[in-house]
Amino acid sequence: MKAVSEIRKQQHNDARGAKTRQDILQAAVHVASAEGLEGLTIGRLADELRMSKSGLFAHFGSKEELQLAVVSKARDIFVHEVVDPAFTRERGLVRLLAMLDEWLAYVGRSVFRGGCFFMASAIEFDSRTGPVRDLIAELSRSWLDALDAEARFAQTLGQLDSRVDTSQLAFELHALVHGANWYYNLFQDKRAFERARNGILERLRQGATPGLLRVLAEKSSKRLKATQRKPRRKESR
Amino acid sequence: MKAVSEIRKQQHNDARGAKTRQDILQAAVHVASAEGLEGLTIGRLADELRMSKSGLFAHFGSKEELQLAVVSKARDIFVHEVVDPAFTRERGLVRLLAMLDEWLAYVGRSVFRGGCFFMASAIEFDSRTGPVRDLIAELSRSWLDALDAEARFAQTLGQLDSRVDTSQLAFELHALVHGANWYYNLFQDKRAFERARNGILERLRQGATPGLLRVLAEKSSKRLKATQRKPRRKESR
DNA sequence: GTACAAAACGAACGATCGTGCTTTATGGAG
DNA sequence: CTCCATAAAGCACGATCGTTCGTTTTGTAC
Numbered sequence: 162m163k164a165v166s167e168i169r170k171q172q173h174n175d176a177r178g179a180k181t182r183q184d185i186l187q188a189a190v191h192v193a194s195a196e197g198l199e200g201l202t203i204g205r206l207a208d209e210l211r212m213s214k215s216g217l218f219a220h221f222g223s224k225e226e227l228q229l230a231v232v233s234k235a236r237d238i239f240v241h242e243v244v245d246p247a248f249t250r251e252r253g254l255v256r257l258l259a260m261l262d263e264w265l266a267y268v269g270r271s272v273f274r275g276g277c278f279f280m281a282s283a284i285e286f287d288s289r290t291g292p293v294r295d296l297i298a299e300l301s302r303s304w305l306d307a308l309d310a311e312a313r314f315a316q317t318l319g320q321l322d323s324r325v326d327t328s329q330l331a332f333e334l335h336a337l338v339h340g341a342n343w344y345y346n347l348f349q350d351k352r353a354f355e356r357a358r359n360g361i362l363e364r365l366r367q368g369a370t371p372g373l374l375r376v377l378a379e380k381s382s383k384r385l386k387a388t389q390r391k392p393r394r395k396e397s398r
Numbered sequence: 399m400k401a402v403s404e405i406r407k408q409q410h411n412d413a414r415g416a417k418t419r420q421d422i423l424q425a426a427v428h429v430a431s432a433e434g435l436e437g438l439t440i441g442r443l444a445d446e447l448r449m450s451k452s453g454l455f456a457h458f459g460s461k462e463e464l465q466l467a468v469v470s471k472a473r474d475i476f477v478h479e480v481v482d483p484a485f486t487r488e489r490g491l492v493r494l495l496a497m498l499d500e501w502l503a504y505v506g507r508s509v510f511r512g513g514c515f516f517m518a519s520a521i522e523f524d525s526r527t528g529p530v531r532d533l534i535a536e537l538s539r540s541w542l543d544a545l546d547a548e549a550r551f552a553q554t555l556g557q558l559d560s561r562v563d564t565s566q567l568a569f570e571l572h573a574l575v576h577g578a579n580w581y582y583n584l585f586q587d588k589r590a591f592e593r594a595r596n597g598i599l600e601r602l603r604q605g606a607t608p609g610l611l612r613v614l615a616e617k618s619s620k621r622l623k624a625t626q627r628k629p630r631r632k633e634s635r
Numbered sequence: 636g637t638a639c640a641a642a643a644c645g646a647a648c649g650a651t652c653g654t655g656c657t658t659t660a661t662g663g664a665g
Numbered sequence: 666c667t668c669c670a671t672a673a674a675g676c677a678c679g680a681t682c683g684t685t686c687g688t689t690t691t692g693t694a695c
Contacts, residue, residue: 177662178672195525200436204651215654216673224653275525280580284521287583288432288512298584332593336577340569343517343576346524347535356569414692415642441681452685453643461683637695644689651682659674665667 194273276346325368423471431510513583562605
């Protein structure tokens with residue numbers, strides 16, 4: 162039985178290739194957030210990584226596959242930066258607010274050079290067709306649904322008035338973060354985040370049941386998380 | 399004195415050139431809203447207009463000049479489609495609401511193929527530098543300021559509670575339309591406009607003085623304007 | 636008609652795009 | 666050390682990019 166060694170070998174070889182692939186995607190995702198998924202170019206990316214176009218290209222087989230991989234990678238980063246931290250909090254209104262706060266903080270610390278990756282790529286691809294557009298729409302939808310679901314859960318806990326239309330609420334909360342991303346990146350003005358957070362808290366306060374207002378009041382006095390832009394290291398070799 | 403004839407000649411020649419220039423910009427602005435200002439390509443545009451690349455190019459001298467002209471043209475269209483209609487209404491809350499309604503209607507009837515031109519180009523250019531980005535930022539700012547200014551005017555009329563932070567309000571109203579544009583173009587779902595409008599009316603209702611609630615109540619029952627997508631004519635010659 | 640300026644064109648430039656095909660390097664298995 | 670799959674490189678392709686330049690067409694003034 163040679164299965165084990167084959168698997169091991171494959172693990173090794175895959176590991177070498179996979180490491181390169183991850184390096185490529187790491188760089189690609191940042192280029193794409195600044196220049197767009199279409200502006201992301203294989204030659205430019207190969208230069209940046211000091212490897213050949215064809216060597217890089219072989220990892221994906223087509224530009225569309227590269228774009229799909231980049232979107233998936235961006236999803237992973239979003240999950241790591243926003244979803245995971247928020248999901249350590251208790252379910253209900255607390256988690257809903259955490260989702261929005263983490264989201265705002267991630268925009269503010271410029272995890273991607275060009276603002277929130279998904280807002281940029283959604284607007285870039287919304288008038289096209291094909292698998293890239295479909296993937297972006299699916300991921301956007303699931304995040305919006307997650308906000309909605311958490312609001313509904315808060316209703317079952319009695320934290321949120323059961324008469325509140327949660328999909329309306331999710332739409333508005335989403336729009337506020339969207340607006341912050343737009344305002345911050347266009348005007349380089351961090352007041353974007355105060356404004357968005359004011360709006361968010363106001364929306365939640367409106368729908369919160371009397372007992373829960375304490376929780377929100379406490380949250381609103383907490384300062385926003387650090388939103389310092391990550392220093393771009395200048396490669397000099 | 400030959401000035402008159404010279405002027406007349408120049409007027410004529412300029413007119414011929416200017417007509418072409420407007421035709422180019424008319425097409426360019428739609429291509430750009432769908433493919434982006436960078437995706438807008440001179441060769442592609444020349445093909446679409448059945449003219450030569452060089453002939454088209456000569457009107458602008460550089461791609462950046464073309465982009466600037468496209469943004470200006472988009473501004474003119476926005477003014478014609480949104481600002482002018484809204485500015486026929488009386489100043490104050492009525493006009494503020496009209497600005498938002500016209501804006502939503504313009505998104506909904508897809509005046510540009512790729513949704514609101516300025517939202518798309520703002521996100522495309524927000525992480526760049528140069529005159530194109532500057533122009534986009536300036537125009538975005540002035541529209542946001544116009545919303546703010548109208549809200550402040552409503553305060554002087556006593557239609558809006560003077561304690562309302564109008565720049566916060568303008569931010570939120572802007573974000574709601576932004577959200578509608580995103581949702582509608584990504585999911586092809588017209589509920590985007592109901593949701594945005596619900597949010598807008600709620601925001602205004604919160605800040606409205608008691609006497610003005612009637613006005614808003616009447617507005618909220620009015621149906622949204624036609625949001626039928628303009629049929630794309632298929633050229634077949 | 637002729638003269639003339641503006642508009643439009645045609646052809647080409649070097650650069651870069653995405654994508655194939657062939658060859659070389661790499662590194663663990665035997 | 667040899668073998669061999671995989672990773673990476675090299676090279677070239679047709680297409681298209683923005684741009685330049687010299688020529689031709691166009692429309693009016695005289």
